[in-house]
Amino acid sequence: MFDILMYLFENFIHSEVEIMVDHDELTEELTRAGFHKEEILKALAWLERLADLQDSDKHPYLYKQTQPAVRIYTADEMAKVDANCRGFLMFLEQAQVLDNSTREMVIDRVMELDMAEITLEDLKWVVLMVLFNVPGKEGAYSQMEDLLFDINEGYLN
Incomplete structure (x- = not known):
């Protein structure tokens, strides 16, 4: 898939x-x-x-939190999203590429993938797909695209 x-x-x-x-x-x-x-x-x-997921009437939990929050992962999420990937998501939040809502959208979409575990490379693509589909996130999408396609990826590999 x-x-x-x-x-x-x-x-x-x-x-x-x-x-x-x-x-x-x-x-x-x-x-x-x-x-x-x-x-x-x-x-x-x-x-x-x-x-x-963009329908706030169907998913109001995605839009209520406006302050930064620490994300506590469920056991199922931790099994699928390893520490490397969780750290990358935290990095993206700190870099303001993701906010609380887009982070939750990414986690939701990752959990729907028919994969036992997700790789960091796959996670980057999911983040890019989510940001592309959220109106008003063009700047964040551009930042993520730079991170994904940058030849000198350094620590993001």
């Missing part, structure tokens, strides 16, 4: 090509690209739930 998300992001969203809104056409395009239909449907549902 993550490969499909990456494919969609790189070939449609990130390249600024207008993404097809018809699920059948998109499913057919992804099938021609070699992806399995079950995984395609999971990826499309993941993207729909990402868009749904």
